[in-house]
Amino acid sequence: MGTRVLLVEDDERIRQALGLALADEGYDVVETATGEEALEVVDPDLDVVLLDLMLPGIDGIEVCSTLRSRGDLPIIIATARSDTADVIAGLEAGADDYVTKPLIAGELAARIKALLRRRRPSGSEDAPGSSELRVGDLVISTGREEVERDGHRLHLTHTEFRLLIELVSARGDVVTREQLLQRVWGYDYFGDTRLLDVHVRRLRRKIEPDPDDPTLVLTVRGSGYRVGQ
Amino acid sequence: MNGLRRRFASVSLRWRVALAFGLVTTAVAGLLSATTWQLASSYMLEQRERGATNQAVVDARLVADSLRRGSDDLPTLLVGLTGEPETAVLLRSDGRWTTAGRQVDVDSVPTLLLALATSGTPARQRLELDRAPVLAVALPVTPEGDLFVRLVPLTELDRTLRFVSIVLVAGTVLAGLLGVLLGWWTARRALAPLTELTDAAGRMAEGDLGARLPVRREADLAPLATRFNDTADALEERVQRDARFAGDVSHELRTPLTTMINAVEVLRRRRGDLPETAGRAVDLLGADVERFHRMVEDLLEISRGIQVPDRHDLAPVDLGIVVRNVPASLVPGAVIDVPEPSPLVTADRRRLDQVVANLCDNARHHGGGVVRLGVVRRDGEAAIEVDDAGPGVPAELRDRIFERFTRGTRSGRNRAYSGGTGLGLALVAQHVHGLGGRVWVEDRPGEGARFVVALPEVAS
Structure with a gap:
């Protein structure tokens, strides 16, 4: 079975052309025109959601946070402009990646591939079986993709988890933004760093005792991030 | 005259106003000083002369009495009459001179003065004795031609007058200087709106459309x-x-x-x-x-x-990282040249990346490809240099190529390429100016063009 993509786009011609091109790339495309419809048709067989933020009715941000509250289904948001607040809002709402219009099937396919690659259980390279890493009072189990503090499980998305693992594996060395984008998002980064910044913010909100005064994920001015020991 | 006027016109308005103020105040203060001097000096001199004359009249009467009585103590009387120091009294009686007080040569007393007194007219004259100013008062004592002469020193008065004149001259000069200062300050204040206007218009010409003048309350401005x-x-x-x-x-x-x-x-x-x-x-x-x-x-x-000038996207950016991050496919075979440590600038990373990408793209299509991507420090600025292997950009085109739709094809370079949008370098210029930097093109050492993006360096 091919990868199943849910395409949420209100403009019919774009939806048709994109659906056609994605199908041509080998994807199994489910098309919907509204957020309500999208929330109805979501099923466990879906692999990724491609979500336009500008929708009639329930808007994309809300659809995004609803989907995120239900589970860890990868979400790529589509936005008209890369430098608007909706990109941030969408990423804060839990999207894993974003693309700017006009949407191009080939580019989308690359993003989807990268996103799904990092979703797959990372058995081969990272962790033989289940190894445990510790940072501060966090216990990270690489095999089960779980993070615990004092026995309580913290719920991280796959993307957030990968980000944390990349930082922790550097053992306090600086990891540049480019390296993080390359390793976590997996495509040749050449653009902006908003994606990374928002994910770091999300990660901090989940793992830092005080997100405004981070002690685990530290910013290195002008270059990247490192993990605090 | 014309030449002078031209030269004056070439002096800035501010200094011209200042000089005019200075001249006027100097003239007014000078006139006042001259009048004051005139009045004060003549008044003081007159006072002194009157005092000396009155004294001399009294003295002469005493001497006349003494002569009439034929008393012997005339010399004593004369000594008594000298009074203040430096004063001399002279008496001619029966053709013989008797003097008392300061030693004075009788010949130094002007004969005209003596002649006047001899003829029965009291006379006085200012003269110099031993380089000191002196007032001589000559009076007839008896109808037979006996004379009384009193020589009064004017040194004190002279000193006072000299002091007054120094004060007046200094005052005039000071007033002139103050006038220049006041004029300069006034002109500066009055011209401030013009300076602001020049400033604002300049900023506007550079593309800052938000440049405005502060609205003042003065009705004229x-x-x-x-x-x-x-x-x-x-x-x-x-x-x-x-x-x-x-x-x-x-x-x-x-x-x-x-x-x-x-x-x-x-x-x-x-x-x-x-x-x-x-x-x-x-x-x-x-x-x-x-x-x-x-x-x-x-x-x-x-x-x-x-x-919208976007300010919230600004963050410190390491130029070395920006340059190393350019995909190799965009700059095949280029030398990457970054100092250690590489400089930081405040920038919007997305825009800066786009600037570099557009410059590389430009070099690829119009300059035979990028041969060097460098980061350098230039006088407090951090700069990215994009060197290409093309023929360079002619001097007359160096500003124009940053305008929209100025196509390489039109300027005769690389006619074969028509895939550009004509907006790449315009976008570069706009982004760089938006980040408070400068962009220009120059000849690189050897053959080819060097595009330079300079931004203010920030401390790391």
């Missing part, structure tokens, strides 16, 4: 500021309307563009299944849809930059 600001408002609104229109158009174009791009992509994937003619048509269509896409994106970007 308010209209200037208001008029300028109104003009600026109108201009800014017009530019923004144009930008918004370009932005709106581009935005609207993206919907059909999305359809076209994806449809073309499907066609391209099936290029092999198409008959040769249809295949070539798809190639042409695909290339131009792509170019259309880039153009729309660049137009959007340009209109966006004019509309």
Whole structure:
């Protein structure tokens, strides 16, 4: 079975052309025109959601946070402009990646591939079986993709988890933004760093005792991030 | 005269006003001083003369009495009459001179004075004795020709007058200087709106459409500021309307563009299944849809930059990282040249990346490819240098190539390439100016052009 993509786009011609091109790339495309419809048709067989933020009715941000509250289904948001607040809002709402219009099937396919690659259980390279890493009072189990503090499980998305693992594996060395984008998002980064910044913010909100005064994920001015020991 | 006037006109208005103020105050103060001097000096001299004369009259009467009595103590009397030091009294009695007090040569007393007194007329005269100013008062004592002469020193008075004159001259000079200072300050204040106007107009010419003049309360200046600001408002609104229109158009174009791009992509994937003619048509269509896409994106970007100066995206950026991050496919074989540690600037990373990418793209299409990507420090600025292997940019085109739609093809370079949007370098200039930096092109050592993006360096 091919990868199943849910395409949420209100403009019919774009939806048709994109659906056609994605199908041509080998994807199994489910098309919907509204957020309500999208929330109805979501099923466990879906692999990724491609979500336009500008929708009639329930808007994309809300659809995004609803989907995120239900589970860890990868979400790529589509936005008209890369430098608007909706990109941030969408990423804060839990999207894993974003693309700017006009949407191009080939580019989308690359993003989807990268996103799904990092979703797959990372058995081969990272962790033989289940190894445990510790940072501060966090216990990270690489095999089960779980993070615990004092026995309580913290719920991280796959993307957030990968980000944390990349930082922790550097053992306090600086990891540049480019390296993080390359390793976590997996495509040749050449653009902006908003994606990374928002994910770091999300990660901090989940793992830092005080997100405004981070002690685990530290910013290195002008270059990247490192993990605090 | 004309030459002088021309030379005067070449002096700045501020200094001309200052000099005029200085001249006027000097003239007024000088006139006042001269009058004061005239009045004060004549008054004091007159006082002194009157005092000396009165004294001499009294003295003469005493001497006359003494002579009449034929008393012997005349010398004693004369000594007594000298009074204040430095004073001399002379008596001619029966053709013989008797003197008392300060030693004085009788010959130094002017004969005319003596002649007048001899003829019965009291006379007085100012004269110099041993280089000291002296007032001589000569009086007849007896009708037979006996004379009494009193010589009074004027040294004290002379000193006082000299002091007064020094004070007056100094006052005049000081007033002149104060006048110049006042004039300079006044002119500066009065010309401040002009300076501001020049400033604001300059900033506007450099593309800062938000430049405005502060509105002042002075009735004379308010209209200037208001008029300028109104003009600026109108201009800014017009530019923004144009930008918004370009932005709106581009935005609207993206919907059909999305359809076209994806449809073309499907066609391209099936290029092999198409008959040769249809295949070539798809190639042409695909290339131009792509170019259309880039153009729309660049137009959007340009209109966006004019509309909202984005400040919240600014962060410290390491130029070394920016340069090393350029995909090798964009700059094949280029030398990457970064100092250690590499400088930081405050920038919007996305825009800075786009600036570098556009410059590399430009070099690739018009300059025979990038041969060196460098980061250097230049007088407090951090700069990215993009060197190409082309023929360089002629001096007369160096400003123009940063304008929109100034195509390399038009300037005779690389006619074969027509895939550019004509907006790449304009976007570079806009982004760099938006980040408070400068961009220019120069000759690189050897052959080729060097595009330089200079931004203020920040401390790491």
